[in-house]
Amino acid sequence: MHYVFRRLLSLLPVLALVLVVVFSLSRAIPGDPAIALLGPGASNEQIAALRAQLQLDAPAPGQFLSYLAGLAHGDLGTSLKSGRPVASEILERLPATLELSAAAMLIALALGVPAGVWAALRHNSGIDHAIRVLSLCGVSMPAFLLALILQLVFSIELGWLPISGRLSPYIVSEPMTGFALLDGILAGHPDESWDALRHLLLPACVLAAFLAATVARFVRNAMIEVMGEDFIRTARAKGLGEQAVVFGHGLRNALLPALTVLGLSFAEMLGGAILTETVFSWPGIGRLMFDAIRNRDYPVIQGATLVFALLFVLTSLAVDLLYGVLDPRLRRKMR
Amino acid sequence: MGLEVRQFACCLALCMAWLVSLTAAAASPRSDPRESLVVAVSNDPASLDPARNAAEPIGSEMIVNIFDTLVAWTAPGFSTLEGRLASGWQMAPDARSLTLQLRSGVRFHDGTQLDAQAVKFSIERTRELNPYMQASFGAIASITVTDPLTLTIALRQPMPMFLSLLAQPQAAIVSPAAVRKWGARFGDHPVGTGPFVFRSYKADTSVVLERNPRYFRGPSKLQRVIYRVIPDASTRRLELKYGGVDVGQQAGQLASIPADDIASFNKDGKVRVLQVPSQIIRQLEFNNSAAGSPVRDLRVRQAMAYAVDYEGLVKGVLGGLAQRVYGPLPSSSWAFDPAMKQRAFHYDPARSRQLLAAAGYQPGSLKLTLHTYQGSIWASVATFLQANFADVGIAVTVQQSEFPQFRALQTAGQFDIALDGRQPWYNDPDAHVTIGYLSTLADTAMTFRMPRDAALDGLILRAQGSSVPDERKALYYRLQQQLADRVPAIYLFSNDIIVFVRSNVKGIVVNSAPPLNEYWGVYKDGALAEH
Numbered sequence: 001m002h003y004v005f006r007r008l009l010s011l012l013p014v015l016a017l018v019l020v021v022v023f024s025l026s027r028a029i030p031g032d033p034a035i036a037l038l039g040p041g042a043s044n045e046q047i048a049a050l051r052a053q054l055q056l057d058a059p060a061p062g063q064f065l066s067y068l069a070g071l072a073h074g075d076l077g078t079s080l081k082s083g084r085p086v087a088s089e090i091l092e093r094l095p096a097t098l099e100l101s102a103a104a105m106l107i108a109l110a111l112g113v114p115a116g117v118w119a120a121l122r123h124n125s126g127i128d129h130a131i132r133v134l135s136l137c138g139v140s141m142p143a144f145l146l147a148l149i150l151q152l153v154f155s156i157e158l159g160w161l162p163i164s165g166r167l168s169p170y171i172v173s174e175p176m177t178g179f180a181l182l183d184g185i186l187a188g189h190p191d192e193s194w195d196a197l198r199h200l201l202l203p204a205c206v207l208a209a210f211l212a213a214t215v216a217r218f219v220r221n222a223m224i225e226v227m228g229e230d231f232i233r234t235a236r237a238k239g240l241g242e243q244a245v246v247f248g249h250g251l252r253n254a255l256l257p258a259l260t261v262l263g264l265s266f267a268e269m270l271g272g273a274i275l276t277e278t279v280f281s282w283p284g285i286g287r288l289m290f291d292a293i294r295n296r297d298y299p300v301i302q303g304a305t306l307v308f309a310l311l312f313v314l315t316s317l318a319v320d321l322l323y324g325v326l327d328p329r330l331r332r333k334m335r
Numbered sequence: 336m337g338l339e340v341r342q343f344a345c346c347l348a349l350c351m352a353w354l355v356s357l358t359a360a361a362a363s364p365r366s367d368p369r370e371s372l373v374v375a376v377s378n379d380p381a382s383l384d385p386a387r388n389a390a391e392p393i394g395s396e397m398i399v400n401i402f403d404t405l406v407a408w409t410a411p412g413f414s415t416l417e418g419r420l421a422s423g424w425q426m427a428p429d430a431r432s433l434t435l436q437l438r439s440g441v442r443f444h445d446g447t448q449l450d451a452q453a454v455k456f457s458i459e460r461t462r463e464l465n466p467y468m469q470a471s472f473g474a475i476a477s478i479t480v481t482d483p484l485t486l487t488i489a490l491r492q493p494m495p496m497f498l499s500l501l502a503q504p505q506a507a508i509v510s511p512a513a514v515r516k517w518g519a520r521f522g523d524h525p526v527g528t529g530p531f532v533f534r535s536y537k538a539d540t541s542v543v544l545e546r547n548p549r550y551f552r553g554p555s556k557l558q559r560v561i562y563r564v565i566p567d568a569s570t571r572r573l574e575l576k577y578g579g580v581d582v583g584q585q586a587g588q589l590a591s592i593p594a595d596d597i598a599s600f601n602k603d604g605k606v607r608v609l610q611v612p613s614q615i616i617r618q619l620e621f622n623n624s625a626a627g628s629p630v631r632d633l634r635v636r637q638a639m640a641y642a643v644d645y646e647g648l649v650k651g652v653l654g655g656l657a658q659r660v661y662g663p664l665p666s667s668s669w670a671f672d673p674a675m676k677q678r679a680f681h682y683d684p685a686r687s688r689q690l691l692a693a694a695g696y697q698p699g700s701l702k703l704t705l706h707t708y709q710g711s712i713w714a715s716v717a718t719f720l721q722a723n724f725a726d727v728g729i730a731v732t733v734q735q736s737e738f739p740q741f742r743a744l745q746t747a748g749q750f751d752i753a754l755d756g757r758q759p760w761y762n763d764p765d766a767h768v769t770i771g772y773l774s775t776l777a778d779t780a781m782t783f784r785m786p787r788d789a790a791l792d793g794l795i796l797r798a799q800g801s802s803v804p805d806e807r808k809a810l811y812y813r814l815q816q817q818l819a820d821r822v823p824a825i826y827l828f829s830n831d832i833i834v835f836v837r838s839n840v841k842g843i844v845v846n847s848a849p850p851l852n853e854y855w856g857v858y859k860d861g862a863l864a865e866h
Contacts, residue, residue: 030737030739030740030743031737031738031739031740031742031743032739035738035739035742035743036738036739037381037389037391038389038390038466038467039389039390039391039738042389042466042467042780043470043770043776043779043780044746044778044779044780045469045470045779046466046467046469046470046780047466049466049469050389050466053466081381082379082381082382082522083382083387083519083522084523089538092537092538093538093539148569151570151573155573155577156573156577162579163570163573163574163577163579164565164567164570164573164574164579165540165563165565165579166540167540168365169371169373169541169561169563169579169580170365170366170367170368170371170561171363171364171365172363172364172365172366172543173363173364174535175537184363187363188361189361189362189363191362191363192363195363278566278567279567279569279570280570281539281540281563281564281565281566281567281570283537283538283539283540283564284539287539287566288538288539291378291379294737296739
């Protein structure tokens with residue numbers, strides 16, 4: 001507990017640094033929000049009027065201080081583009097990002113871990129080579145290309161899955177939690193959850209491809225190393241079955257390095273996967289951030305980055321704690 | 336072992352329960368695809384509040400479907416105005432005041448009555464809150480309500496085109512009761528008198544509108560209009576081709592040319608391509624105020640205008656999806672002078688080289704940077720022009736920038752030549768001419784940066800304020816001639832407005848200025864519905 005508290009405390013300077021850097025960087029982009037918002041044809045007068053209305057004409061340090069004062073009250077500010085609170089803009093999109101990241105994570109684990117284990121056990125065989133080639137493809141294939149291939153095959157040729165979106169446009173539902181899979185069940189409309197699941201599969205697979213390939217490579221290498229260790233020989237000598245040796249002793253140790261990669265990749269996914277979200281019209285954090293930068297929507301850029309930094313740090317803390325669960329030696333150190 | 340069996344049993348029971356719930360639970364409510372129109376848009380609306388939307392096209396289109404304006408352009412020509420909430424109007428002979436009579440018995444979606452007070456409230460609110468409208472509505476001196484259905488708008492100066500300003504989405508009439516209820520959040524709960532009632536907005540996902548059963552022009556045949564946010568152009572094309580959306584809106588085309596899409600849709604037959612001439616002008620503009628710039632020499636400007644292969648540009652680069660522009664006004668404008676067609680520059684590289692030599696430039700000695708926006712349409716036009724100029728010995732470097740950066744360069748006058756465009760929001764020559772060429776406005780907006788010229792300014796203001804239509808037209812004819820003599824720009828093309836519609840969608844009317852679709856009269860041909 002003490003460890004967790006100490007880690008949470010060390011978060012504060014990181015977030016403060018993120019705030020300062022993002023505040024100054026977003027203002028260093030040429031052109032200002034009033035120009036972006038008014039579009040071509042606006043006069044200097046109109047732009048000046050909007051700048052005054054948005055309080056962009058105040059000196060930057062003053063703007064920063066008033067932003068900090070707002071933050072202290074839990075107020076992330078108001079979007080310059082939509083005029084809605086930044087917190088609600090982020091919260092509205094966060095469930096979509098969480099849902100997509102979690103699904104991608106599950107798929108990556110389900111594919112990557114067995115593939116890695118299998119390749120390691122059949123080290124240097126045809127299967128090992130095949131898995132290595134596949135994982136190389138997974139790591140190097142651009143997301144938009146994989147997305148297009150999956151859309152062409154599964155949506156257009158086979159007609160199994162929808163091309164894009166998060167829910168069929170004809171479904172008239174009031175979101176409850178924002179998690180489309182859950183909302184259907186809560187509302188007593190499982191067909192809605194089914195529809196959401198069908199929409200989720202393709203983007204999740206695109207996001208998972210890179211991660212699954214990375215996981216497979218990590219698990220494979222770690223497994224090869226672990227399976228050569230003395231304790232594996234001891235376990236076998238004790239007469240343990242091969243399954244217990246591989247999964248109980250081998251994999252448990254080999255998963256540790258993969259966990260770091262997974263944790264960091266998951267944290268990155270929470271920051272939004274702009275390409276995947278764009279191709280599949282997925283309303284996540286990545287697109288919010290992209291549009292905010294294009295529109296010079298400073299409060300949204302700052303708010304989204306802050307939330308992203310927070311999620312990133314919290315995820316890496318969770319990974320560290322998970323280490324303790326998997327490795328009793330680390331648990332003792334954490335105390 | 337016992338534990339594992341128990342876990343397995345638990346899982347099995349949960350799965351069974353879920354399966355049972357699947358069969359027992361009710362299906363989710365869905366709208367009937369035959370009575371729903373799905374419209375693809377590239378991003379979220381900026382605001383659905385007429386007083387806060389700064390001419391942003393996606394939100395503006397939703398506004399024209401939720402609200403009504405006092406007047407609107409009549410389809411299909413869009414050159415005359417018809418009454419919407421106004422049943423009649425009289426412009427004073429001096430064009431300094433406008434009296435409007437309102438339709439009786441019209442109600443807002445919240446049940447409150449439309450009256451002259453609501454109109455006064457809406458226009459004054461937009462004038463106060465919308466920086467985009469301050470320049471035009473700033474001319475309103477006062478609004479007087481004379482009876483519940485009549486009001487008079489007094490203007491500070493003669494404005495014969497004032498009625499056309501009232502046809503803009505930003506001039507739509509809002510429910511004062513709803514504004515008082517929601518305050519600054521009215522844009523999240525817009526209430527108008529229009530054919531559709533706002534139902535829901537999901538960020539980056541959709542905006543859903545529902546039929547207004549009490550609409551004064553009669554209820555729409557559509558139960559719902561569902562705007563789907565699809566940011567990626569190729570995903571929009573796939574969705575349209577395979578029936579995921581019914582209409583592809585034109586907003587995304589400002590930066591790209593959908594020529595490939597058109598070819599593919601035309602072959603397919605399931606999607607109709609609607610192509611309508613627009614009031615948009617794309618031009619290469621000179622920095623007409625830049626001291627010491629080579630383009631201050633009229634011969635250099637003329638030489639560059641002769642160097643452009645206009646036909647090659649329209650047919651080759653733009654795939655026939657644009658019309659040639661011959662001068663400061665597009666050919667579709669009521670004030671367009673047909674004589675401009677003969678006067679306009681034509682492709683003559685030899686004449687161009689002669690003029691350059693006369694101006695003292697040897698081949699290769701004139702080097703210029705062509706600034707423009709990001710986006711494939713600008714890139715392909717810029718590189719085409721670059722090749723044309725290279726043919727006559729002018730070396731041009733192309734520099735594309737994001738809009739805010741490009742605007743900053745433009746208004747600061749830090750350029751010699753720029754590729755730019757104008758998309759008027761109201762159908763009047765004033766929208767092209769006054770802000771573009773008035774020399775007193777040179778540094779105040781994206782203009783042609785005209786050098787001080789009191790005579791020309793006087794003519795522009797006379798044309799703007801003249802209340803006699805024939806006289807106004809004659810003044811704009813004179814202006815077109817005078818501007819053409821000065822060669823402030825190389826007028827290139829006017830791109831058509833392209834709307835993609837599934838073949839079972841009928842009754843769609845594509846508006847040209849502003850380019851926004853009204854869906855009130857749209858319906859789906861039931862026999863062709865595939866869903």
